[in-house]
Amino acid sequence: MSDYEKYLESATLELRRGTLVLSVLSVLEKPMYGYSLVQTLAKRGLLIDQSTLYPLLRRLEKQEFLTSDWEVEDNRPRKYYKVSNLGEKFIKDLQYEWEKNISIVEKLTSKGEK
Amino acid sequence: MDLINRYIYAVGKRIPRKQRKDIEKELISSIYDTLEDTYGKKNEYSDDEVESVLRQFGNPLDVATGYQKNNAYLIGPELITPYFMVVKIVSGAVALGLLVSFIVGLLTPELTVTKFVFEFVALIPSLLMGIITAIGFITVIFYLIERNVPGYQLKGVIEKIKWSPKDLPKVPSEKEKISLFESIFGIVVTIIGIILFNFFAEKLGIYYADGIGEKFQFVQIFSLDAIQTYLPFWNIVWVISLVFQIFCLIQREWNIKTRAFELLTKLLSIGILIMMIRGPELIDFKLLLEKSSSEIIEVFTPVVEFFKYSLDGLLIIALVGTCIGILVHAIKILISLSKMSFT
Numbered sequence: 001m002s003d004y005e006k007y008l009e010s011a012t013l014e015l016r017r018g019t020l021v022l023s024v025l026s027v028l029e030k031p032m033y034g035y036s037l038v039q040t041l042a043k044r045g046l047l048i049d050q051s052t053l054y055p056l057l058r059r060l061e062k063q064e065f066l067t068s069d070w071e072v073e074d075n076r077p078r079k080y081y082k083v084s085n086l087g088e089k090f091i092k093d094l095q096y097e098w099e100k101n102i103s104i105v106e107k108l109t110s111k112g113e114k
Numbered sequence: 115m116d117l118i119n120r121y122i123y124a125v126g127k128r129i130p131r132k133q134r135k136d137i138e139k140e141l142i143s144s145i146y147d148t149l150e151d152t153y154g155k156k157n158e159y160s161d162d163e164v165e166s167v168l169r170q171f172g173n174p175l176d177v178a179t180g181y182q183k184n185n186a187y188l189i190g191p192e193l194i195t196p197y198f199m200v201v202k203i204v205s206g207a208v209a210l211g212l213l214v215s216f217i218v219g220l221l222t223p224e225l226t227v228t229k230f231v232f233e234f235v236a237l238i239p240s241l242l243m244g245i246i247t248a249i250g251f252i253t254v255i256f257y258l259i260e261r262n263v264p265g266y267q268l269k270g271v272i273e274k275i276k277w278s279p280k281d282l283p284k285v286p287s288e289k290e291k292i293s294l295f296e297s298i299f300g301i302v303v304t305i306i307g308i309i310l311f312n313f314f315a316e317k318l319g320i321y322y323a324d325g326i327g328e329k330f331q332f333v334q335i336f337s338l339d340a341i342q343t344y345l346p347f348w349n350i351v352w353v354i355s356l357v358f359q360i361f362c363l364i365q366r367e368w369n370i371k372t373r374a375f376e377l378l379t380k381l382l383s384i385g386i387l388i389m390m391i392r393g394p395e396l397i398d399f400k401l402l403l404e405k406s407s408s409e410i411i412e413v414f415t416p417v418v419e420f421f422k423y424s425l426d427g428l429l430i431i432a433l434v435g436t437c438i439g440i441l442v443h444a445i446k447i448l449i450s451l452s453k454m455s456f457t
């Protein structure tokens with residue numbers, strides 16, 4: 001891999017990392033367990049490694065934006081995550097920041113209209 | 115499922131005990147979810163199937179790292195640069211100190227070239243051990259600074275986002291700067307002192323040859339009894355002053371912290387100086403003169419008479435000097451404290 005490709009990859013990753021929290025929280029409209037969340041995200045176009053998602057869920061739970069419950073289905077325990085009230089507020093605020101970002105970056109990158 | 119168990123174990127052992135059980139349980143559940151989704155619902159999955167799913171989950175090391183807290187480090191970014199600098203300086207000083215003491219240690223009448231080479235090779239392991247030990251100590255010191263001195267923790271840095279340009283420390287004037295050379299010199303001398311007095315005290319003395327081609331003669335200078343009495347206290351002061359000098363290398367300027375630290379080391383040395391004035395003589399001049407040969411006595415006598423057969427005079431001068439130093443430091447601390455209360 002050339003240096004250029006490496007830099008592009010790491011910059012892309014950084015862009016993505018910033019949006020991950022908002023994406024994951026937004027998708028959790030109803031309680032979901034880890035793997036179902038991976039699939040839902042994938043269906044909507046966001047491919048995420050399970051090894052990235054699970055620690056992220058745990059962190060969001062620690063920050064009190066998510067709550068979790070163990071439930072047994074088909075003889076298998078599954079950890080269901082749910083957005084908390086604080087999490088709902090967090091989504092709204094983050095969404096606002098995200099849109100602000102988009103509009104700024106769009107203005108900056110569209111060369112025609114200044 | 116042996117493979118899954120081994121995988122979970124590999125992840126789990128790298129995760130703090132408190133969260134381990136829950137994380138393991140969730141991982142197992144997710145692995146089976148993935149298996150079921152990829153290969154359909156079965157009672158038993160083949161090793162190949164399990165292997166491909168585990169590969170998808172990733173290296174257990176990476177998975178475990180993902181769960182680590184951000185502060186899973188020993189020395190944070192704030193301190194890592196001075197850390198490496200101190201490691202380099204101290205390793206150099208230890209190597210130099212060991213070399214010097216090695217050469218001192220070898221200075222015996224029976225020294226031959228073969229013996230020198232032989233001893234030199236034997237020195238290498240102890241050189242390495244010395245450097246490794248020193249790096250260990252430095253790491254412990256930095257770890258303690260990292261966790262206990264406010265302002266150095268990564269967390270503290272992030273939380274201090276509410277800063278004001280007015281709070282920025284002043285650029286130290288030339289007077290307030292601690293010279294790099296001074297600190298390094300201090301560290302080197304202290305380490306050499308520690309090594310010499312702890313391991314080679316009996317070799318410290320005057321070496322002289324009676325004539326060309328004659329064997330070396332040796333007169334021991336220090337009274338070993340006295341050294342034994344004082345050494346534990348010296349060591350305490352030396353180690354504390356080493357820590358102080360390393361701290362100076364990090365701070366690089368005279369401020370309240372560095373001055374207070376210096377004050378502490380000076381107070382300790384006062385205690386030891388007083389003890390040495392009252393305690394046994396470090397150099398037994400009478401014995402020294404008795405053991406020496408006539409040429410040496412000639413050289414020595416004026417010196418011995420100048421000291422009046424005792425080092426006490428010298429020690430008292432040192433004591434007075436240290437007291438003045440303390441006074442100067444105390445005044446400077448007071449000045450900077452009063453400046454602080456004005457702003």
